[in-house]
Amino acid sequence: MTPVRLALVPGEPAGIGPELCVRLAHQPRQHSLTVFADRRTLQAASDVVGLPLRLLDADASATQPGELALVEIPNEVEPVFGNPEPRNAAAVIRALREAAQGCLDGRFDGVVTGPVHKAVINEGGIAYSGTTELLAEQAGRDVVMMLANDVVRVALVTTHLPLRAVADAITPDALARTLRIVHDALRDDFGIAEPTVAVLGLNPHAGEAGHLGREELDVVEPTLDRLRAQGLRLVGPLPADTAFLPARLRGFDAVVAMYHDQGLPVLKYSGFERAVNLTLGLPYPRVAVDHGTALELAGTGVADPSSLFAAADTCARIAHIRRNLPA
Structure with a gap:
């Protein structure tokens, strides 16, 4: 060959x-x-x-x-x-x-x-x-940015946006598109037959049942339910402050964060020197x-x-x- x-x-x-x-x-x-x-x-x-x-x-x-x-x-x-x-x-x-x-x-x-x-x-x-x-x-x-090291893989729904613009960019179509691309890449590029993906909420405590924002109730949860019905293994929406605990990460093949600085600081802290940036899709x-x-x-x-x-x-x-x- x-x-x-x-x-x-x-x-x-x-x-x-x-x-x-x-x-x-x-x-x-x-x-x-x-x-x-x-x-x-x-x-x-x-x-x-x-x-x-x-x-x-x-x-x-x-x-x-x-x-x-x-x-x-x-x-x-x-x-x-x-x-x-x-x-x-x-x-x-x-x-x-x-x-x-x-x-x-x-x-x-x-x-x-x-x-x-x-x-x-x-x-x-x-x-x-x-x-x-x-x-x-x-x-x-359509592509998705994913950063990965030996500890965790983190993909992003939005990339280089001002924080003020992030919530409006988290639409059902954008989230579903991201999750499908991540799922297919984990299967086809990483050889994981049935990947499990953790999905973070946008707001603190994943919205606290709507008390800290409704994006989880109005956008994230319905989208995840729809994709689960199509066979994707999705966990969430999860509070970002606890999703990266080592015991939780062991159950996930990747984490999807809603915006750049929600997921990437954790990845870079966990192993910046060996981290890489992948363009999925x-x-x-x-x-x-x-x-x-x-x-x-x-x-x-x-x-x-x-x-x-x-x-x-x-x-x-x-x-x-x-x-x-x-x-």
Whole structure:
């Protein structure tokens, strides 16, 4: 069987992404890695971390430690580590789009992405709210953001919204869509035949029977009842302050939180270094690091590569599972 082929995007060229990719290249692996990046930036990152890097032709199978196949995406200007340049924003977005298109075309089995700098991309004249949204639009799919580590998987009904807008965004359709995507991903991407999903309430104490808000009574509970009747194993709505107790988590395959800061602080506290960010619902696996560009560390060679290692391992594992799904 041919090895799984993963596309790799370093992200912001002035951040820690390029040096993390060099370190990833030196990890033993069964899958092939093709990086979408600027050759000079990767070579500079190789010098920073003191590890040799062999860049192969774009169509090569790069499975040996120290080598990456390269799809050249030139930067507009040579980056200086720690100082992002808005003129390179177009190259960052092009790398993401071309890597994802390679997955859509069947040339790659998944994509692994490093950290990007949203503000710099927007300063470069490109309207950008996040890679999750970009890939969803490109593929024409509804998607869900999930973060995962060795302790817990947390998916989100809403992502980057102001808190004032969250309650209005929790609609029956949005909640049902999220739960179906999470259920299918746990089954198809993680190999869990009958997943159990915990669903958090929106309000403190899950609304306290309507005394602290009616979203649970009017939206969440009816939606969960409807999906349970269709065979989904759903527990909730649960108060968020007790749902993450270790004894409770052992009974769940994932937790669905209503908004960003309801679920992600717990996940990051429980194991930030090994956490990864998955985009569920795409026709290919996409796994990203769960940290930013760390500009203050860029060029020092000391950035922790654990999250990128975990992202690549997770993406390869999901790609293998997807290969074995019935046609």
